[in-house]
Amino acid sequence: MERLLFDLSIAIERGKENETSPYPPDLKGKPGAYEFTSRLLEMNCPPDTILKQGMMPGMDRIGKKFADGIVFIPEILIAAKAMKAAMTLLKPYFDNGAVLRKGKVIIGTVAGDLHDIGKNIVCMVLEGAGWEVFDLGVDVTKEKFLASLNEHPESIICMSALLTTTMREMEKSVTTIKQAFPQTKIYLGGAPLTSDFADKIGADGYFPDPHSLSKHLTGNL
Amino acid sequence: MNSRERITRILAGEKADRCGFWLGNPHPDSWAGLHDYFGTSTEEELRLLLKDDFRWICPWNAYQHPEGKPVFDMQRPGKTLSEGGVFADTINIDEVESFNWPQPEYLDFTGYKETLENAGDFYRAGGLWSPFFHEACDIFGMENYFLKMYTHPEVVHAVTQHLIDYYLAANRLCFEECGDLIDGFFFGNDFGSQHDILVSPALFTEFIYPYFRKLTELGKEYHKQIILHSCGSIFRVMNDLIALGVDAFHPLQAKAADMDADTLKQHFSGKVAFIGAIDTQDLLVNGSPDDVIKEVNRIKSVLGPSVVISPSHEALLPDVPPRNIEAMAKAVAGK
Numbered sequence: 001m002e003r004l005l006f007d008l009s010i011a012i013e014r015g016k017e018n019e020t021s022p023y024p025p026d027l028k029g030k031p032g033a034y035e036f037t038s039r040l041l042e043m044n045c046p047p048d049t050i051l052k053q054g055m056m057p058g059m060d061r062i063g064k065k066f067a068d069g070i071v072f073i074p075e076i077l078i079a080a081k082a083m084k085a086a087m088t089l090l091k092p093y094f095d096n097g098a099v100l101r102k103g104k105v106i107i108g109t110v111a112g113d114l115h116d117i118g119k120n121i122v123c124m125v126l127e128g129a130g131w132e133v134f135d136l137g138v139d140v141t142k143e144k145f146l147a148s149l150n151e152h153p154e155s156i157i158c159m160s161a162l163l164t165t166t167m168r169e170m171e172k173s174v175t176t177i178k179q180a181f182p183q184t185k186i187y188l189g190g191a192p193l194t195s196d197f198a199d200k201i202g203a204d205g206y207f208p209d210p211h212s213l214s215k216h217l218t219g220n221l
Numbered sequence: 222m223n224s225r226e227r228i229t230r231i232l233a234g235e236k237a238d239r240c241g242f243w244l245g246n247p248h249p250d251s252w253a254g255l256h257d258y259f260g261t262s263t264e265e266e267l268r269l270l271l272k273d274d275f276r277w278i279c280p281w282n283a284y285q286h287p288e289g290k291p292v293f294d295m296q297r298p299g300k301t302l303s304e305g306g307v308f309a310d311t312i313n314i315d316e317v318e319s320f321n322w323p324q325p326e327y328l329d330f331t332g333y334k335e336t337l338e339n340a341g342d343f344y345r346a347g348g349l350w351s352p353f354f355h356e357a358c359d360i361f362g363m364e365n366y367f368l369k370m371y372t373h374p375e376v377v378h379a380v381t382q383h384l385i386d387y388y389l390a391a392n393r394l395c396f397e398e399c400g401d402l403i404d405g406f407f408f409g410n411d412f413g414s415q416h417d418i419l420v421s422p423a424l425f426t427e428f429i430y431p432y433f434r435k436l437t438e439l440g441k442e443y444h445k446q447i448i449l450h451s452c453g454s455i456f457r458v459m460n461d462l463i464a465l466g467v468d469a470f471h472p473l474q475a476k477a478a479d480m481d482a483d484t485l486k487q488h489f490s491g492k493v494a495f496i497g498a499i500d501t502q503d504l505l506v507n508g509s510p511d512d513v514i515k516e517v518n519r520i521k522s523v524l525g526p527s528v529v530i531s532p533s534h535e536a537l538l539p540d541v542p543p544r545n546i547e548a549m550a551k552a553v554a555g556k
Contacts, residue, residue, distance in 0.1 A: 015371065023371040072421045073414075074367035081368065116301045117363055118414070138301050164506045165538045191415035192476075192502040208416065 001045055005054040008036035008086065012058030012128075015078030017085045023078060033058075033086035047093035048100070051130060059083055059128025060214075066121075067211035073121065080124035087127075101132040102218065104155040106148045108140030110169045115162035115190075122158060122189060125210035129218060142173040149181055156217065159203075161190040171201040178202055185220075187213060224274035228344035229404055231527055232446045232469045232494045240521050241344075241529035242553040243275035243496060244268060244546070245472075247537040258543035271550040275496075275529060276343045277407060279350055280333040280395060284323065292323045292387070295359045305362035308380060312372075317379040325390040330398045337402035346407035346448055348395055348440070351388040353432055354410035357381055370424050377428055385432040389439055396443040405448045405469070406440035413453020416478050425458055430465060437466030448496065452534065454478040456488075463493050472497030475504075475533045482523040496529040499549055505532060505541045510548035517552035 010016075014024050016032040031039075033055075040050050062079040065071040093099040105126055109119050116138045123133050134152060136144055140159075149155060157177060161167050167190075174186055186203045189210075198206035207213035222230075222238045230237040244267070247255060252264070261267040268276075284292045296307040311317060337345055357380055358366050369377050396403065410433075412418055418425070440447045446468045455462070456479035459470065474480050475498055482498055498520045499505060504512060517530055530553045537546070 021372065069417050072417065072424070073419050074370055074421070074424060077364055077368050078371055114299075114301045116303050120303055120364065163538065164502060165540050168540075 001040065001043060004036055004040050004043070005045070005050070007031075008033060008040065008050070008054035009058035009061070011036055012055055012079055012082045012086065013062045015075065015082050017078075017082045021082075033082040034089065037086040037089045041089060047090050047098050051090060051099055055083055055086055056128065056130055059125065060211075063125045063128070063211040063214060067209045073117070076121055076124065080128060083124075083128050102130040104132045104134065104152050105158055105217070106134045106136065106145065106152060106155045107158040107160070108136035108145065109138040109160045109162075110166050110173055111139055111141045112169050113161050113163055113166035114138045115160070118162070118189060118191075119158075119160040122160070122210040122213060125214050126158075126217070129214045131214075131217065140173075142169075142176040145173055145177055146180055149177065149184065153181065153184075155184070157184055157186045158213070159186065159188050161188075161193065164192050167192060167197065170203075174201050174203050187216075189213065223342040225342045225344050225404065228274050228529060229446070231529060232405065232448070234491065234494060234527055237526055239555070240525050240553055241274045241496075242272060242550060243277075243529050243531040243535075244271055244273045244550070245532045245535035245537050246277055248539065251537050251539045251541070254539055255543050255546070259547070271546070272554055273550075274344055275531075276340050276345055277535075278333070278336055278340060278345055278347045278403075279407075280328075280330060280347070281350075283328045283330050283333055283349075283391075283395070285329050286323075286327050290321075293356055293360060293384075294321060295356075297359060297362075302358060302363040305365055306360040308360050308376070309362050309365050311361075311376055314375055314379045317376060317383065320383070322383050323387050325387065325394055328391055328394055330395055333395070334399050334402065337399055340402075344405065345403050346405040347399070347403040348392050348406040348408060348445065349388055351392065351408040351436055352410050353381060353384040353388060353436075354412065354429060356384050360384075367420060370420065370428055374427070381428065381432050385435055389435055392436070392439055396439075396445070400443075403445060406436075406443075406445035407448040407450065407471075408436060409450030411450075411452040412458065413451055413455040413474070413477060415453060415474075415476070417454050418457050419453070422457060422461075425461070430461065433462070434465050441466055450535075452477075454480050456480060456484070459489060459493075463489070467493060469494040469496050469529075471495075472531060472533050472535055474502075475500035476502045482520050486523050490524075490527075494527040494529070495524050497531045497533050497535075498524060498528065499530060499532050501532045501534040501537065501541065505537075505545050505549070508545060510544050513545045513548040514552040517549055521553075 011033040018032040018034040188206045195206045227237045448469045449467045450471045454477035
C-alpha cells in the first residue's frame, strides 16, 4: 500500500491524470492519479490516508519546486489537473465526513482587477494541501467577501491584486472585513504587494508564492 | 542630434548626446489629470513639452473587415486571462484549420502611413503589435494554453502557426507600404511574472522561439531595430532573445526578479539596449519628485548611454502623480 501511495504522489507531481492521458510521454499507457486512487480505495486504504500520504505530498513537492523556480505555471497546472481527477473519487468521503479538510479559505481578486492566474494557482495549491477553497473569482467587492464570510465565518480570507490602483480597493476590503470579523485572518498576494503594505492596511500577512502561504496556513493550525 | 537620431543610435549601441526619454503610453484614465497638471490639451503637445524622443505608432485600425469582424474572433465570454476562448476544448487540428483566420487582404495602411509621415523628427516604433503569445492565451484561455503545451502540443503549434502567419503577412505589407517611415519593429508579449518566466525554458524552445524568430527575421529583412516588450521577469531567457535578434528590451519591470538595473548591466551590458526601468509599482506611485530624480540619475549612470528612460510599465495608471512624471522627464534632460 505504501508503494501505491508513493506512486500516487508521483503521478500527481508529474501531472499524470489517468491511464489515457498523453502526458508525460514516458508514462504513456501507465496508470495515473485516478487509477492509483481507485486501487487504494479497493484495498480499503482509508481515504484520509490517500489524501494525506498520497495526494498532498505530490502537490507539496510540485508547489515547492514552483516556489524554488524549478518548475513553472504549466507544471503546476497539470499536477493540479491530476489531483482534481483523483479527488473526484474522494468526494463521497468528504461529503460523509470520513475525510476532513484542514479548514476553509475564501479567495478572490479584488474589485476592479481581472487578473486571475496567480489567484487560481493559489487555489490549486491550497486545495492540494487539504483546504476547502471558496473561489469568488475576480472583481470581488468587499460586500461579496463579507457575504461569503457570513456563510462560512470560520474561513481565512485571501486577496489578490495586480494593479497599484486596485491595491487601494484591497485596503477598503481589509478594513471592512476586520470591522465585521476582527478575528478573521486576511492574507494578501499579487505582483506589486509587499509585507509592509500588508502591515500598513491591517492584513495579517503577504506571501509571494502559493507554497509559502500554504506552509504558513498549515503551520498555524 | 534630433530625437530620431538619438534613439536610433542608443538602440544600435552607438554614442548619443544623452539618454533618451519615452513617456510611455498613459492609460486612457490618466490623460485628463496629465493635461490638467501640464496645461496641455493634446497628447502630442504633452510629449513635446516633456521632450519625449519616442513615438509608438501602431496600426491598430488597419484591419478593416467588410463586415466589421475583429482580427481574431476569440469568442471569449469574459476578460480574465484564464477565460477559455474558441479553442478552449479543441484537441483536433481540423478544428483549428477550419477556423475563420484573418485575411491580410483586409489590411489598409493608408491612414497609418499618413500618421507616420507627420510624425516629425522622432523615433518611430511601429509595425503590428503582434502579440502571438497573448493571442494564443486568449484563444485557448491561458490555463488551457499552458496545459495543451503538454497534452496537445500539435494543436498549440497549429494555432501558433496561424497566428504568426497572419502577423508575418501583415507586417510584411506594413513594412512594404511604409518603408523607412518606421525605425523600430516594436512588438509585445508578456512572458514573465513578478518572479520568473511564465513557462519553462524548454517550453520557450518548443512553442515560442521558432515563431518569435520569424518575427525578428522579418524585421531585420526590412532593416528595423527589434524592440521587444515583455512585462515581468524575463531574465532567464534574455540571452536567448538577444541571440534571436532583439536589439532593445522594454519596459524592464524594475521590481521583478533579476530585472533591476544593476543585474541587467552585469549580464547584458553591451549586448542590448534598454527602454524603461523607472519603477511603476512603487516609486512613481508613492515616491516624491526628488526620489524620482535620484532614481533616474542612478539608472542613467548604471545603464547609460544605451538606455531610453521610461516608466517600467508603459500604461501609466492614474495613481501616478503628474509631478513625478515631470521630475522623470526633467531628470533625463539633466535639469
